[in-house]
Amino acid sequence: MVVGIGDDSAALKYGKKYLLLKTDMLVQDVHFSLKHSTPEQIGAKAIEQNVSDIASMGGLPKYALVSLALPKNTDVDFVDGLYKGINKKSGKYKISVVGGDLSQSSKVMVGIFLAGFVENKYLALRSGAKISDLIFCSGNAGKSAVGLELLKNNKKGKSIKTHLEPECRLDLARKLVKTGINSMIDVSDGVASEIGHICQESDVGAIIYADKIPMSKNTINDAKKLNKNPIDFALYGGEDFELVFTADKSKLNQFKKYDVKVIGEIVDKKYGIKLVKGGKKLNLGRGFDHFR
Ligand SMILES: [Mg+2]
Secondary structure, eight states: OOBOBTBSSEEEEETTEEEEEEEEEEEBTTTBOTTTOOHHHHHHHHHHHHHHHHHTTTOEEEEEEEEEEEOTTOOHHHHHHHHHHHHHHHHHTTOEEEEEEEEEOSSOEEEEEEEEEEEGGGOOOGGGOOTTOEEEEESOSSHHHHHHHHHHTTOOOTHHHHHHSOOOOHHHHHHHHHHOOSEEEEOSSOHHHHHHHHHHHHTOEEEEEGGGSOOOHHHHHHHHHTTOOHHHHHHHOOOOOOEEEEEOGGGHHHHTTSSEEEEEEEEOGGGOEEEEETTEEEEOTTOTTTTO
16 A cells, blocks of 8 residues: 555555545535535536545546435435436546445435546655645635535525536646646645645645635635635635645746646745735644634
8 A cells, every 4th residue: 555544545556557546425414405406416526526536646537336325205306316417427537337335314425436547657645745846726716615605695606506516627637747746635625724735744834825826706706795805715615626736846837838826835844834915924834724
């Protein structure tokens, strides 16, 4: 075993490749509400969030097992909807669903077990960041959390769809590992938290520039409706399924053609994790969770 608990997926030596294993569960009223999500959206999201953790290791997903737990009186249409979402995304990512389990429960639960592979040279870990690496973030951050907050406050906005129908960055992740990176993680708990994980596993510190973190117009507009600062959704929100990675400065030009932005730099551990925001340097330390 190369990596067990402590990265996005487990990685096991398997000839010239690593076998990547990941399991993640969606639970009704914890991860989704039947008031807001269609069964198809729930099935689709279950696959996306698992694929995201294979992508961030540099790999490609291959086989899935699907475990469902459903209340006794569940409609057949509901189950069909779940499978429609699961099958649509499995098709998109060339995943074979090879088995699963069905059980009775008081709440809807969708568990996915996903296996994938990565060539040895492309394996990306949280632990590979090096001092003076640039820190990059793909796409836009904060877009899902602001959508969830709109739903909770009975407000409307384009971010709601982004929250209910997330897309991970498998294609991009493969391009990044082929270009050459030192560490990577997917953004499931906010950019600040993910950089914290990289720093911890790599035994380094970081400087993050708040105004460089990429955010979409929709995120900014929808945050305004909530009287919230959009950057807080990007730093401390969740489920963006974007990628945060670090790479040597000399590679900067090669990354310019991709949908990624430099948001900071890896520094010696003794400097800790600092956020530069509005001309001030804030200590992020371990307090990543104050948004919750
Ligand atoms: Mg992850």
